[in-house]
Every structure is written in C-alpha cells, then in structure tokens.
Amino acid sequence: MSASRALVPGDALRDDQRRGLAALFGDAVRFDEPLAPRTSMRVGGPAAALVNICDVGSLIALLDFCQSQGVVWTILGLGSNVLVHDEGFAGIVIRLGGSFTAIAITGTIMHAGGAAPIAAVCRQAAQYGLRGAEPLVGVPGTVGGAIRMNAGTNVEIGDLVRRVEVVSAGKDVRAVTLPEFSYRSSTLARDAVVCAADLELQRGDPVEVRRELRRRIQERNASQPLELPNSGSIFRNPAGDHAARLIESAGCKGWHCGGAEVSPKHANFIVNRGGATCADVLELIERVRAAVKRDSGIELETEVHVL
Ligand SMILES: Cc1cc2nc3c(=O)[nH]c(=O)nc-3n(C[C@H](O)[C@H](O)[C@H](O)COP(=O)(O)OP(=O)(O)OC[C@H]3O[C@@H](n4cnc5c(N)ncnc54)[C@H](O)[C@@H]3O)c2cc1C
Numbered sequence: 001m002s003a004s005r006a007l008v009p010g011d012a013l014r015d016d017q018r019r020g021l022a023a024l025f026g027d028a029v030r031f032d033e034p035l036a037p038r039t040s041m042r043v044g045g046p047a048a049a050l051v052n053i054c055d056v057g058s059l060i061a062l063l064d065f066c067q068s069q070g071v072v073w074t075i076l077g078l079g080s081n082v083l084v085h086d087e088g089f090a091g092i093v094i095r096l097g098g099s100f101t102a103i104a105i106t107g108t109i110m111h112a113g114g115a116a117p118i119a120a121v122c123r124q125a126a127q128y129g130l131r132g133a134e135p136l137v138g139v140p141g142t143v144g145g146a147i148r149m150n151a152g153t154n155v156e157i158g159d160l161v162r163r164v165e166v167v168s169a170g171k172d173v174r175a176v177t178l179p180e181f182s183y184r185s186s187t188l189a190r191d192a193v194v195c196a197a198d199l200e201l202q203r204g205d206p207v208e209v210r211r212e213l214r215r216r217i218q219e220r221n222a223s224q225p226l227e228l229p230n231s232g233s234i235f236r237n238p239a240g241d242h243a244a245r246l247i248e249s250a251g252c253k254g255w256h257c258g259g260a261e262v263s264p265k266h267a268n269f270i271v272n273r274g275g276a277t278c279a280d281v282l283e284l285i286e287r288v289r290a291a292v293k294r295d296s297g298i299e300l301e302t303e304v305h306v307l
Pocket of ligand 1: 096
C-alpha cells in the first residue's frame with residue numbers, strides 16, 4: 001500500500017530485502033538515493049531505494065515484492081507537488097519511465113502514459129491541432145501525478161479524462177477505471193498506479209492553440225516565482241476564496257524560516273531561497289496556517305503531499 005510517512009527507526013529496508021530488490025531489478029534500483037533533486041522544492045532526504053520502472057510487467061512484479069515483504073512504497077512523478085522529510089523515505093520510491101512516457105493520438109483522443117509530462121501533452125496536442133489541454137500548460141508534473149491531484153486551473157485534468165489504466169498492489173493485471181474528480185483530488189485508490197489515461201480533446205486551430213499556450217505561460221511567468229525552487233500552491237483554496245489573498249491579508253508575504261520564504265510575488269507559494277530544509281518549509285506552513293486562522297478564522301488545508 002502506498003504510504004506517506006517519515007523514516008521510523010527500525011523501518012528501513014532490511015539487508016535481505018535490499019538483496020532481493022537488487023536481484024529482481026538490477027541496475028533499475030538505486031539505494032539511499034537523494035530525493036531532493038527529484039522534487040521541485042529541492043528539499044528532503046534520501047529514499048531507502050528508488051526503482052525505475054519502464055513496463056507494466058516490472059511494475060506488477062515490484063508491487064508484488066512490496067506487498068509480500070510488507071515494504072512501504074510510494075510513486076513519484078516529477079515531484080512538483082511533494083515535500084520529502086529531511087530524514088528521507090524509509091521505503092521504495094517508484095519512478096515510471098520508458099513505455100509510461102509514450103503519447104499516441106487517435107482522432108481527438110490522446111492516449112498518454114502515466115509518466116508523460118503535462119508539457120509534452122500540451123505540446124503534442126498543439127502539434128495535432130487539438131484544443132482543450134491549454135489550461136494545464138505550466139503544470140510541471142506528469143499525467144499520473146495530475147490525475148492523482150486533479151491538477152489544473154479553470155479546466156482540470158479530470159474534465160478531459162475518459163479512461164484510466166492502473167495497476168494496484170495485489171492485482172496481477174492492468175485494470176481500467178474512471179475515478180471521480182473534485183477540486184485537487186480524485187477517488188483514485190491510494191494503492192493504484194496510473195499507467196496511462198485517455199484524454200478527450202477537441203479539434204481546433206493549431207495557431208490558436210499555440211497562441212493560447214504562449215499566453216498562459218506568460219501569465220504564469222508574470223505571477224509565479226518560477227525562478228526559485230517551489231512546490232506550486234502550498235494550500236488549497238477554501239470554498240469561495242483564495243488562499244493567496246488570505247495569506248497576504250494575514251501579512252505573511254516575505255515571512256521566512258531558514259531558507260524557506262513565503263514568496264513576495266505569490267503568497268500561496270513558498271520558495272527555497274537556498275539551503276532550506278523540509279523542516280523549514282513545514283514550520284513556515286504551520287506559521288502561515290496559524291496566522292490566517294487568527295486573521296480570518298479560516299483553517300487552510302495543505303495541497304502539497306508530504307512523503
Ligand atoms: C511552479 C508550479 C506550478 C504549479 N501549478 C499548478 C497548477 O496550476 N494547478 C495544479 O493543479 N497544480 C499545480 N502545481 C502542482 C503540481 O504540478 C501538480 O499537482 C502535478 O499534477 C503533480 O504531478 P507530479 O508528476 O509532479 O506528481 P508528484 O508531485 O510527483 O506526486 C504528486 C502525487 O501524485 C502521486 N502520483 C504521481 N504519479 C502517479 C502515478 N503515475 N499514479 C498514481 N499516483 C501518482 C504521488 O504519489 C503523489 O501523491 C504546480 C507546481 C509547481 C511547482
């Protein structure tokens with residue numbers, strides 16, 4: 001079962017489990033692999049093991065291994081919505097690559113792998129003169145991560161998804177599902193790995209699609225602190241309001257804790273100004289949450305996932 005928790009003493013992969021993993025997955029396994037460079041906030045410690053998986057058969061085998069050995073695991077996309085504890089992640093981090101990055105288009109349906117970057121989805125849609133994916137441009141994640149989070153802006157990926165192929169722990173086949181989507185969440189089972197999805201787009205004018213992509217990218221560049229490591233929006237927007245407005249009105253813009261700072265450019269972004277630890281970011285999150293609660297009575301919920 002996928003889990004998100006910090007290292008617990010005695011929890012680390014045993015030597016025999018490390019040997020078993022190495023025997024099964026060879027060069028695809030890296031032990032004690034730093035995770036900070038694999039997240040957009042660039043903080044946190046290592047994974048006990050990171051396994052690069054390129055096909056469905058290997059994914060099924062790895063999930064079987066985790067289940068039979070009782071090893072905690074999680075899946076990491078492009079790490080644009082996760083924070084890793086400074087102690088690291090005690091279990092196995094799965095990274096999808098290879099066939100999971102493929103994109104194919106039939107008519108107005110795009111079949112995209114779970115590890116296909118959203119940037120590639122938008123680029124290919126534009127090339128084929130398909131519109132509908134433009135509101136996702138600038139989401140720096142994968143199709144799998146976006147489906148888990150129902151990522152988007154005025155249009156969310158859930159509005160486009162027609163079919164999702166998953167592999168779940170304990171199941172030895174790929175299954176087809178269609179989760180329900182709501183604001184920044186989906187009913188995708190916690191132990192399900194998105195292998196691929198069908199997105200329904202519409203025919204459009206390639207020139208118009210490209211223009212809209214450029215416009216949206218420029219808008220993001222102007223409003224988001226993209227020059228520094230960050231995890232996108234830290235808090236979910238509460239019903240009928242914006243987390244950024246509440247944070248600004250509570251006077252938190254520019255607050256910092258160690259190397260972590262509430263961005264002066266966009267109050268719902270925390271940036272790593274250099275040398276931040278995960279503990280810095282988490283402490284700043286709690287200070288901001290408390291300040292907003294005092295100022296407006298609203299308790300902000302965290303959007304970012306903590307491993
Ligand atoms: C600069 C910036 C701008 C952003 N803008 C937006 C925005 O406009 N809208 C928005 O919604 N988000 C935004 N985000 C947040 C983030 O990009 C999205 O949530 C994105 O969908 C996460 O994808 P990822 O591949 O990076 O997932 P990760 O961050 O690696 O993982 C996120 C979650 O998804 C799970 N996951 C990853 N891959 C899979 C898979 N194949 N199957 C099952 N579960 C999986 C992980 O276990 C984790 O729980 C932004 C982030 C940044 C840094």
